[in-house]
Amino acid sequence: MSDIVAGGHSPGSISALYRHARYVIGENKVTGFAFGMFLLIVLAAVLGPLVVPYDPLASDTTAALKPPSGSHWFGTDQLGRDVFSRVVVATRLDFFIAVASVALVFLMGGLAGVAAGFFGGWTDRIVGRIADTIMAFPLFVLAMGIVAALGNTVQNIIIATAIVNFPLYARVARAEANVRREAGFVQAARLSGNSEFRIVLGQVLPNIMPIMIVQMSLTMGYAILNAAGLSFIGLGVRPPTAEWGIMVAEGSAFMVSGEWWIAFFPGLALMVAVFCFNLLGDGLRDIVDPQRRT
């Protein structure tokens, strides 16, 4: 019960959270590092196209398949495009896909889960059944099916990634909303004449936000991997667009002939981004929910 009370809004909680956050980041160098990497990724996503040395789409057949050098840091691909510029520019698209799909699944899964946990009964049964049905599929396979059925676009990759993550969000939100059903602040709000709908959105949802935000940062990495995997097999993003998954796919044919840099650098970028999101998610969880620290 005590942790539920602590989860409520009180004037000191924000500054206490800030102090706790500073403590965790200072204490855990890895989280601080991950946060720095995260800022770098955001910077690359925002400024990337403005600062890269070459046009990511401009081909130059005279400079095709050149290994990394001073003028082309990550080498050039089979069409002579600069791999470094393409990797940096791709950050925006990959980051956008991850953020958009996570935001979408938060809206769908989070709201459905909160409603299921708070109202129980039929709402709970329907949400639970939907989540179970999604979980009956291997997730990546279901995502393939959804993108193939809805049409081969970036927008549908975002939708598919959101749908396969739905059960995870719905379950966390349901469990968290369920324990707050009869919490003191909910009863107070009810006694003050708030409607149930208003209590869900105004009281319960804000109180489970910290846990949902942790969930979002933990699934960001998976969202990027999922999207890159889909574009690796030719779904969603089309050439010549710069995107990490498709760049690895384009470079994979050259791996057996020794031109490793075409696939290596986008793959590395993908790995670093996912690694950073996972570390950040773990760090955020330590801040919000210290008991679950492993």
Add this chain to the structure above:
Amino acid sequence: MLSMIVKRALIAVPSLIGVVIVTFLLTRALPGDPAAYFAGPAATKEAIDQIRVKLGLDQPLIVQFGRYVKDLAKGDLGSSLTTGQPVGQEIRTRLPASAELTLLGLTVSMLIAVPLGIAAATHPGSLIDHACRVVATAGVSLPVFFTGLILVYVFYYLLGWAPAPLGRLDVFLSPPPFVTGFYLLDSLFAGDLALFWAALKQLILPALTLGIFSLAPIARMTRASMLAVLASDFVRTARASGLTPYTIIVTYAFRNAMIPVVTTLGMVFSFLLGANVLVEKVFAWPGIGSFAVDALIASDFAPLQGFVLTMAVMYTALNLIIDILYGLIDPRVRLEA
């Protein structure tokens, strides 16, 4: 025990119904006219109409669903547009390739992850504990297709130890006579050791890729549950009774620690079956994953639908087996049922 199995099998039924409904709805969600989609881009108007009637698309949705279920019951998954072959037959011939790869990948990862997790739990704070943590965090961050490509570059291009990543056997060799469809087993049955060796060489890199991919969750779970078990009363009692550390860890702690690990296998399979598709693409492996990818590229929907359905049914069956195994390992589950 039997009643537990039956009860658990009954729980799988709604999942299967859900799976069939979803795969049916995926076809209906096709943008535009499904008949035009199934007919392919070059079809004439008459051909499209013909297909519409043939597929029963002029009927109400519920009738179409009934027809779909009836075809499924007969094992009919439709025909591929590009090859004209029945999808069900194609999946059956390709399934052993995928199953052999996935199972070997899982074996590789269990052989590495379980001892690693146990060593990390029995020596907390040691170098091996840190190694386990790094593996667990790095493992989930590695895109599986990227790992595969790196392995190909290192072991095929640089070192020349592995054969070219082109399928299950060298093109000059012919596959062993069909018994199980697993080349490793079939070549042994045929007594052909050279063929066994050739098949194993092709398998090692893709299986290793899948193994590295599923290493992280298994190692993390083994470590966590082993730590919990080692801190429990019965282990303390065993220690106090003067049993050797080996007996305590192997006989007492290990069996109990494996219970949560078996439960995680369900999740691991969900990831493995998905990763399988990507690994098959990297290694040109002639399994059902690459079948689905080829169908995707050709916008050929029936094979893809059959593939999604097969995967989901297999996954549900695997979860059922895992739950039954769980009951076998842990008698308490049986009592609750």
